[in-house]
Amino acid sequence: MITSKQRSYLRSLAHNIDPIFQVGKGGVEENFLKQVDDALEARELIKISVLNNSGLEAREASDIICEELKCEGVQAIGNKFVLYRRSMKKPKIELP
Template identity: 90%
Template sequence: MITSKQRSYLRSLANTIQPIFQIGKDGVEESFLSQVEDALEAREIIKISVLNNSGLTAREASDIICEELKCEGVQAIGNKLVLYRRSKKKPKIELP
């Protein structure tokens, strides 16, 4: 669990990054989850865009992904969501 101060710091980091994944009409599938897991291990913080035809809101998608991958949902605004998980091999982000 991250604190509100840490969440605020992560939001500031995510402000400048671009979404690297999109959730479309197929929703959240196993192959998508494995790609997100690899990206979280490599980058620690990622941004995902939810398309209008997906049938999910950003909050619902964030909850599903976080439950499956044991990561933290940092932010879900509009059609974008930000996820964070500390890397097991080489942590890059130092939380306050």
């Protein structure tokens, strides 16, 4: 669990990041989770957008992914959300 100060720091880092994945009408599937898992290991902080036809809100998709991959939902605004998980191999982001 991250503190509010750490969450604020991660939000500031995520501000300039472009979304690298989209949750579409297929929803959150196994292949999608595998790709997100790999991206979290490589980058630690990622942004994902939710398409209008997906049937999910950004917060719902974030909660599902966080539960499956044991990551932290940093922020959900509009149709985008940010996820964080510390890398097991090479941590890049040093939290305050």
